[in-house]
Amino acid sequence: xxxxxxxxxxxxxxxxxxxxxxxxxxxxxxxxxxxxxxxxxxxxxxxxxxxxxxxxxxxxxxxxxxxxxxxxxxxxxxxxxxxxxxxxxxxxxxxxxxxxxxxxxxxxxxxxxxxxxxxxxxxxxxxxxxxxxxxxxxxxxxxxxxxxxxxxxxxxxxxxxxxxxxxxxxxxxxxxxxxxxxxxxxxxxxxxxxxxxxxxxxxxxxxxxxxxxxxxxxxxxxxxxxxxxxxxxxxxx
Numbered sequence: 001x002x003x004x005x006x007x008x009x010x011x012x013x014x015x016x017x018x019x020x021x022x023x024x025x026x027x028x029x030x031x032x033x034x035x036x037x038x039x040x041x042x043x044x045x046x047x048x049x050x051x052x053x054x055x056x057x058x059x060x061x062x063x064x065x066x067x068x069x070x071x072x073x074x075x076x077x078x079x080x081x082x083x084x085x086x087x088x089x090x091x092x093x094x095x096x097x098x099x100x101x102x103x104x105x106x107x108x109x110x111x112x113x114x115x116x117x118x119x120x121x122x123x124x125x126x127x128x129x130x131x132x133x134x135x136x137x138x139x140x141x142x143x144x145x146x147x148x149x150x151x152x153x154x155x156x157x158x159x160x161x162x163x164x165x166x167x168x169x170x171x172x173x174x175x176x177x178x179x180x181x182x183x184x185x186x187x188x189x190x191x192x193x194x195x196x197x198x199x200x201x202x203x204x205x206x207x208x209x210x211x212x213x214x215x216x217x218x219x220x221x222x223x224x225x226x227x228x229x230x231x232x233x234x235x236x237x
Contacts, residue, residue, distance in 0.1 A: 041098035079095060174212055174213070176211045
């Protein structure tokens, strides 16, 4: 980390700095904040059958228990077509045995699973960067973004934060946007308006490990944190 890191306020539409007039951000999550909420169903009765088809005679694939959550992907007769992220299988459940709800993209898909979230995210964003170059985008105009929280739970986002140096080690400049995010709030048990200190600590960790662009809410506090990181790294050499 050095003073060359760029701080971008969240209201900015253009990323500027280091001679880059604009930047193509390649994110590990293709969805945007404007996407529709996920349609989920909460099981309200124990021993609810997950069936292979939308009828009572269809093969029972599993039993669901009260409080479990599945993603709704369609409707057939008196059944909902669902995907069970916990068991990693699809099927049909009786509509009367579940209660439908809608959650923001942060909460869906339910229980996202990765073998190694850092390795998978790194592989995805670097592959997209190579595709962009092949399509004619200048390499110096590309940023990669691990997309904390998007399609990830708190453990995944913490792992990406701890191992951000692996993304930085690819040679592509890394952008991070973690201000007041849910993984910080869930870790500290705090609502969005009380996550400032946790945000600054997370940004400092990311900067220490090589993040080059930080999209933030509190620019003055972030700049002070970056100055401290820069001094600390300089003193350690």
